[in-house]
Amino acid sequence: xxxxxxxxxxxxxxxxxxxxxxxxxxxxxxxxxxxxxxxxxxxxxxxxxxxxxxxxxxxxxxxxxxxxxxxxxxxxxxxxxxxxxxxxxxxxxxxxxxxxxxxxxxxxxxxxxxxxxxxxxxxxxxxxxxxxxxxxxxxxxxxxxxxxxxxxxxxxxxxxxxxxxxxxxxxxxxxxxxxxxxxxxxxxxxxxxxxxxxxxxxxxxxxxxxxxxxxxxxxxxxxxx
Ligand SMILES: *Cc1c(COP(=O)(O)O)cnc(C)c1O
Numbered sequence: 611x612x613x614x615x616x617x618x619x620x621x622x623x624x625x626x627x628x629x630x631x632x633x634x635x636x637x638x639x640x641x642x643x644x645x646x647x648x649x650x651x652x653x654x655x656x657x658x659x660x661x662x663x664x665x666x667x668x669x670x671x672x673x674x675x676x677x678x679x680x681x682x683x684x685x686x687x688x689x690x691x692x693x694x695x696x697x698x699x700x701x702x703x704x705x706x707x708x709x710x711x712x713x714x715x716x717x718x719x720x721x722x723x724x725x726x727x728x729x730x731x732x733x734x735x736x737x738x739x740x741x742x743x744x745x746x747x748x749x750x751x752x753x754x755x756x757x758x759x760x761x762x763x764x765x766x767x768x769x770x771x772x773x774x775x776x777x778x779x780x781x782x783x784x785x786x787x788x789x790x791x792x793x794x795x796x797x798x799x800x801x802x803x804x805x806x807x808x809x810x811x812x813x814x815x816x817x818x819x820x821x822x823x824x825x826x827x828x829x830x831x832x833x834x835x
């Protein structure tokens with residue numbers, strides 16, 4: 611029998627539980643964000659039918675096309691924005707998503723705050739840290755993160771839950787996960803969004819509270835996301 615996305619979901623969930631156990635984390639402490647970018651409603655339904663309710667998308671426009679219908683079919687969906695955000699999409703982002711993982715500059719932080727106040731929807735947010743200081747990557751530099759947390763949380767009043775990162779692909783991720791955790795801890799932040807299909811178990815061992823897993827559940831993506 612061929613493996614279904616529901617089977618793969620169960621495997622990812624059980625890997626997460628095993629890693630929680632092995633590294634002394636409380637069972638169920640890690641939230642699995644199933645990353646459904648590029649996949650259509652008919653690919654997402656089996657994963658919903660298998661019980662998953664927390665999903666991640668990286669494009670506002672794409673999410674607006676797919677999720678309003680699915681929200682009518684299924685209760686309890688929680689949608690996370692994990693991709694870059696432009697300030698002219700802040701309105702749609704706040705309407706469409708429940709959690710934002712990619713706050714990475716003042717302009718976006720302000721635009722989100724304005725929209726959240728307008729819509730009276732005060733979404734939990736993560737600050738995206740460019741943990742390897744890579745020139746091509748989004749995110750705030752580790753050395754600027756303390757000041758940016760203070761700006762977002764204390765100055766403008768965004769609900770900042772934690773930090774998010776994507777480590778450099780060519781390196782072992784552990785030291786980057788450890789660094790993200792250290793920056794979060796010194797800023798009094800408890801949530802860590804880190805770990806993808808290739809390294810989610812490692813991320814759990816370093817204290818991830820949210821892992822963002824796409825291809826290990828949905829399979830190979832045909833189009834670059
Ligand atoms: C696509 C994506 C993921 C999931 O990647 P996989 O390797 O398919 O698990 C996680 N985080 C972000 C920010 C992404 O864009």
